[in-house]
Amino acid sequence: MRALLLYPLFPPSFWSFERTLALIKRKALLPPLGLITVAAILPQDWEFKLVDRNVRDVTEAEWDWAEIVILSAMIVQKEDLIDQIKEAKRRDKPVAVGGPYSTSLPHEVQEAGADYLVLDEGEITLPMFVEALERGEKTGVFTANGEKADITKTPIPRFDLLEREVYETIAIQYSRGCPFQCEFCDIIVLYGRKPRTKTPAQLIAELDRLKELGFRRAVFLVDDNFIGNKRNVKLLLKDLKVWQHENDYPFRFFTEASIDLANDQELMELMVEANFYSVFMGIETPDEASLTLTKKFQNTRDSLSESVEKISRTGLDVMAGFIIGFDQEKSGAGERIVQFVEKTGIPMAMFSMLQALPNTALWHRLEKEGRLLNASGNVNQTTLMNFVPTRPIEEIAREYVEGFWYLYDPQTYLDRVHRYFLKVGKPRNPVTRRKLTDWVTLRALLTVCFRQGVLRKTRWTFWIYLVDILRKNPALFDRYISLCGHLEHFHVYRKIVRDQIESQLAEYLKEKAAMEAKEAKEAKEAKEKQVQEIVA
Numbered sequence: 001m002r003a004l005l006l007y008p009l010f011p012p013s014f015w016s017f018e019r020t021l022a023l024i025k026r027k028a029l030l031p032p033l034g035l036i037t038v039a040a041i042l043p044q045d046w047e048f049k050l051v052d053r054n055v056r057d058v059t060e061a062e063w064d065w066a067e068i069v070i071l072s073a074m075i076v077q078k079e080d081l082i083d084q085i086k087e088a089k090r091r092d093k094p095v096a097v098g099g100p101y102s103t104s105l106p107h108e109v110q111e112a113g114a115d116y117l118v119l120d121e122g123e124i125t126l127p128m129f130v131e132a133l134e135r136g137e138k139t140g141v142f143t144a145n146g147e148k149a150d151i152t153k154t155p156i157p158r159f160d161l162l163e164r165e166v167y168e169t170i171a172i173q174y175s176r177g178c179p180f181q182c183e184f185c186d187i188i189v190l191y192g193r194k195p196r197t198k199t200p201a202q203l204i205a206e207l208d209r210l211k212e213l214g215f216r217r218a219v220f221l222v223d224d225n226f227i228g229n230k231r232n233v234k235l236l237l238k239d240l241k242v243w244q245h246e247n248d249y250p251f252r253f254f255t256e257a258s259i260d261l262a263n264d265q266e267l268m269e270l271m272v273e274a275n276f277y278s279v280f281m282g283i284e285t286p287d288e289a290s291l292t293l294t295k296k297f298q299n300t301r302d303s304l305s306e307s308v309e310k311i312s313r314t315g316l317d318v319m320a321g322f323i324i325g326f327d328q329e330k331s332g333a334g335e336r337i338v339q340f341v342e343k344t345g346i347p348m349a350m351f352s353m354l355q356a357l358p359n360t361a362l363w364h365r366l367e368k369e370g371r372l373l374n375a376s377g378n379v380n381q382t383t384l385m386n387f388v389p390t391r392p393i394e395e396i397a398r399e400y401v402e403g404f405w406y407l408y409d410p411q412t413y414l415d416r417v418h419r420y421f422l423k424v425g426k427p428r429n430p431v432t433r434r435k436l437t438d439w440v441t442l443r444a445l446l447t448v449c450f451r452q453g454v455l456r457k458t459r460w461t462f463w464i465y466l467v468d469i470l471r472k473n474p475a476l477f478d479r480y481i482s483l484c485g486h487l488e489h490f491h492v493y494r495k496i497v498r499d500q501i502e503s504q505l506a507e508y509l510k511e512k513a514a515m516e517a518k519e520a521k522e523a524k525e526a527k528e529k530q531v532q533e534i535v536a
Contacts, residue, residue, distance in 0.1 A: 001043070001046045001047070001067055001068060001133070002046070002047045002049075002065055002066055002067040002068070003039075003042065003046055003047065003048050003049075003066070003067070003068050003069075003070050004049050004051065004058070004062055004063070004065070004066035004068070004069045004070070004093075005032075005035045005036075005038065005039060005048060005049065005050040005051070005070050005071075005161070006051050006053070006058065006069055006070065006071045006084055006088075007032040007035055007050075007051070007052040007053060007054065007071070007072065007073075008053055008071065008073045008077040008079075008080035008081040008083075008084055009053045009054055009077065009079075009080035010054055010076060010077055011076065011079070011380060011382075012382075012493065012496060013076070013380050013381060013382075014350050014352075014381045014493065015029060015350075016029070016489070017029055017168075017486065017489045018489065019488040019489050019492060020485050020486050020488050020489045021168055023443075023444035023447055023448065023485060023488065024168065024440055024441065024444045025440050026166060026167060026168040027054065027055045027056075027166040027167075028052065028054045028055050028166060028167055028168070029167070029168050029169055030167060030168075030169055030170075030171045030220060030222075031052065031162045031167045031170065031171060032050070032052055032072065033157060033171040033172070033173060033222060034072045034098075034099055034122075035050060035070070035072050036050065036157040036158045036159060036161055036162065037122065037154065037155075037157045037158075037173075038070065038072065038098070038122050038126065039157070039158040039161055040154075040155040040156060040157050040158045041122050041123060041126045041127075041154075041155060042126060042130065043130060048158065048161055049062055049065065049066070049161075050161040050162065052163070053080065053084070055163060055166045055167075056163075063088075063091055063093070066093055067093075067094075068093065068094045068095075068096060068133075069084075069088040069093045069094070069095050069096070070095075070096045070097075070098075071084060071085065071095065071096070071097045071098075071099075072097070072098050072099035072102075073097075073099050073100075073101045073102070074099065074100050074101055074379075075100065075101045075104065075105075075357070075358075075378060075379065076378060076379055076380050077101065078101055078108075078378075081097070081101065081109070081112075082108075082109075082112040085097065085109070085112045085113050085114055086112060086113060089113040094115045094116070094138070095113065095114045095115050095116070096114070096115065096116035096117075096118055096129060097109050097114040097116070097117060097118070098117070098118035098119060098122060098125070098126075100186070100190055102114075102117055102118075102119055103119045103120055103190060104186065104189075104190070104357070104358040104359055105358055106119060106141065110141075115138060115139050115140075116129055116132070116139065116140050116141075116142070117140070117141045117142065118142050119141070119142060119143045119144070120143055120144035120147075121144055121148065121149040121176075121191075122149075123149035123150070123151070123153065123154055124144040124147055124149050125142040125143065125144055126142075128140075128142040129142050148176075148177075148191070148192050148194075148196065149176075149196075150196070151173075151175075151176060151196050151197070151198055152197075152198060152199055152202065154198065154202070156205055156206050156209050157172070157206070159209055159210060159213055159215075160213060164213065164214070164215065167217075168217065168218075169217060169218045169219070169220050170210060170215050170217060170218070170219050170220070171219070171220045171221075171222050172203065172206050172207075172210075172219060172220075172221060172222070173198075173221065173222050173223060174197060174198055174203055174221050174223050174226065174233070174236065175195050175196060175197040175198070175223045175225075175226065175228055175229060175232075175233075176191040176192075176195070176196050176223070176224075177191040177192045177193060177194055177195040177196055177224075177225075177228060178191070178193065178195065178224055178225040178228050178258075179193055179194070179195060179225075179228050180193070180225075180258065180295075180296070180297075180298055181193065181295045181297075181361075182282075182294060182295055182296045183293075183294045183295045183296075183360065183361045183362045183365070184294055184323075184354060184355075184356070184357065184360055184361075184362045185357075185360060186357040186358070186359065186360050187224040187225075189359045189360055191224070195225065195228030195229040195232075196229075197229050197232040197233070197236070200235055200236045200239040200240070201239075203236060203240070204239060204240065204243050207219075207243065207250075207251065210251075211247065211250050211251075215250075215251075216250055216251070217251075218251070218252045218253070218254060218277075219251045219252070219253050219254075220253075220254055220255065221253060221254075221255035221256075222255075222256075223255060223256060224256055225256060225257055225258050226255040226256060226257045226279075227257045227258060227260075227261055227264075227267060228258075230264065230267060233267070234266070234267060234270060237267075237270035237271060237273075237274045238270065240274040241270065241273045241274045244274055244275050244429065245429075248430075249275055249429050249430055251275065252275050252276075252277050253271075253274065253275060253276045253277070254276065254277060254278035254279065254280070254317075255276065255279055255280070256279065256280045256281065257279050257280075257281055258281060258282070258298055259281050259282075259283060259298065259299055259302075259304065259307050259308075260298050260301070260302075260307075261279065261281070261307075261311060262302065262306075262307035262308075262310040262311050263302065263307075265310075265314070268310075268311060268314040268315075268316065269314065271316060272314055272315040272316060272425070272427070272428050273428050273429070275427075275429050276316060277315075277316065277317060277427070277479065278316060278317040278318075278319060278479075279311065279316050279317070279318060279319070280319040280320065280321070280350075281318065281319070281320050281321070282296075282299075282320070282321045283299065283304055283308075283320045283321065283322060283340075284296060284299065284321065284322060284323045285322060285323060285324070285326065285329075285333065285336070285337060286304060286336055286337065286339075286340040287326075287329065287330070287333060287336060288300050289328065289330075290326035290327075290328070290329055290333070293326060293327055293328060294326055294362070295361075304340070304344075305340065305343055305344050308320075308344040308346065309344070309423075312345075312420070312423055312424050312425070313423060313424070313425050314425050315424065315425030315426060315427060315428065316424075316425075317347070317420075317424060317479060318344070318346050319346070319347075319348040319349075319350070320341075320346050320348075320349055320350070321349075321350045321352070322337045322340075322341070322349055322350065322351045322352070323351075323352055323353070323354050324337065324351070324352075324353055324354065324396055324399060324400050324403070325353050325354035325385050325389050325396050325400075326354060327389070327390045328390055329389075329390070329391060329396075331391065331395065331399075332399070333396075333399060334396075334398075334399025334400055334402060334403040335399065335402075335403065337349075337351065337403055338403045338406055338407060341407060341416070342412075342416065344420075345416050345419045345420035345423070346416075346420065347413070347416055347417045347420050347483050347486075348483070348486065349407055350381070351381065351400065351403055351404050351407060352379070352380075352381050353381075353383070353384065353385050353396065353397070353400050353501075354385055354389075355378055355379055355383065355385065355386055356372060356386055356387050357379070366387045371387045371388040372386065372387050373385075373386050373387055373388065374386035374387075381404070381497055382496060382497055382500040382501065383500075383504070384397065384501060384504040384505060384508060393505070393508065394505060394509060397501055397502075397505045400501065401497065401498050401501050401502065404494055404497050404498070405494050405497075405498055407494075408487075408490040408491065408493070408494040409494075410452070410456055410457075410458045410487060410491060411457075411458050411461060413487055413490065414452075414458055414461050414462060414465060414484070414487070415461070417465075417480065417483050417484065418465040418468065418469065418480075421469055421473055421476050421479070421480045421483075422468075422469075422472060422473060424473070424476060424479075426473065426475045426476065427475055427476070444485065445481065448481065448484055448485050448488070449462075449466075451488065452484060452487065453466075462484070466480075466481075466484075
């Protein structure tokens with residue numbers, strides 16, 4: 001069987017970094033880990049070709065070669081996924097689709113023309129799909145019926161299928177699931193609340209394979225909560241620390257974790273010693289009432305700002321997600337988020353409007369209350385809320401746009417990054433740096449210095465801060481200048497956020513005004529009719 005593995009486009013987003021990646025001649029931040037894992041689970045006597053549309057288009061030769069087209073996507077990739085399904089069907093190719101979007105909203109994918117829906121976790125449902133193909137079945141829906149995969153048996157992803165030089169970061173997975181119960185989160189819906197982990201030997205075998213293939217860049221552990229099973233993760237980190245030392249620290253790691261990481265100094269130390277340098281965490285909001293309402297209780301037990309401080313001083317850069325639009329939220333929530341980010345100095349604060357994602361507890365509650373406007377949901381930062389909030393949506397949108405605009409103002413951003421990197425703990429291991437003798441790296445550095453140190457109004461700020469970091473925390477220079485480079489993305493992206501949110505809001509208010517006018521007219525006509533009946 002000749003299988004074309006096809007990964008749909010992402011729209012521009014907080015994480016797309018098109019302009020930053022262009023500086024270092026990369027085309028995408030991360031590869032499609034799901035599809036190369038699918039390729040490892042499917043029969044190895046099949047032939048595979050992988051096309052990531054975020055990197056390049058499918059060629060006519062590849063379409064002609066394929067006997068089946070296999071796609072995987074998240075909700076944010078919905079538009080291009082549907083387009084590619086239709087393109088494959090136009091060419092009379094059988095189509096199989098899996099991934100989070102298909103699992104959450106299978107009817108939408110089916111309506112687009114997919115022949116096979118391979119839902120839930122592929123370790124369970126891909127063998128069912130293969131058996132159906134062998135029986136000659138032309139369609140099918142394959143589900144795990146609530147069963148969760150034993151990921152200690154998951155094979156090493158087919159990293160060899162990647163066009164490796166086009167990605168800035170490589171992705172691997174250690175665990176699935178999260179023990180918490182946040183109302184808006186679909187991770188616990190898709191993967192459950194009991195964290196499952198691979199063995200240390202498994203993960204190290206994946207790193208061996210990456211090293212064998214010549215990767216020497218940052219590795220993102222895509223776990224939605226890397227520390228969900230703290231006992232197991234400590235066992236991994238102890239082995240990983242030894243492996244890194246024996247292999248001369250070929251990789252730097254970053255991941256996602258819950259903020260209770262700050263309560264475990266041993267765990268933080270182990271991460272830094274294993275060459276972890278950054279962690280993303282969902283802080284969401286400094287408003288405790290909103291955290292309690294959305295059942296994010298783990299963020300209410302300790303001071304959020306003190307937790308960020310502990311993690312940073314240990315040597316991990318904190319990235320964080322923030323959300324506006326929770327029920328019963330008081331006015332000024334956007335400003336309170338901005339104040340928190342400025343107080344803690346978190347450089348990369350992903351700020352979004354709340355979305356009700358399919359099948360989450362929030363989604364079910366809003367559906368029951370008749371408040372859902374769009375059942376699909378979306379997690380992009382340029383999307384208006386998909387439900388009726390408890391305070392005026394125009395107020396929420398205004399606070400959001402103003403907050404995003406301020407956080408990524410060049411002067412504000414450089415101030416915050418500089419302030420933050422003066423307090424971040426130093427690396428414990430040899431720093432893995434890009435070689436300045438590499439022309440691409442040198443060109444990127446010179447471009448950032450020219451744009452931010454010559455062209456912009458912040459030129460003096462840029463040079464003063466750069467010298468200050470070199471003087472006070474030189475071991476973090478690479479990480480510091482990298483975050484300065486990210487400003488090339490945010491400088492433009494904040495305009496995209498403002499324009500698209502304001503455009504959607506104007507359309508929403510127009511439709512709302514038309515609906516209110518219609519309801520007022522109908523009420524007036526009903527009242528007039530009632531008066532006429534009384535007179536008659």
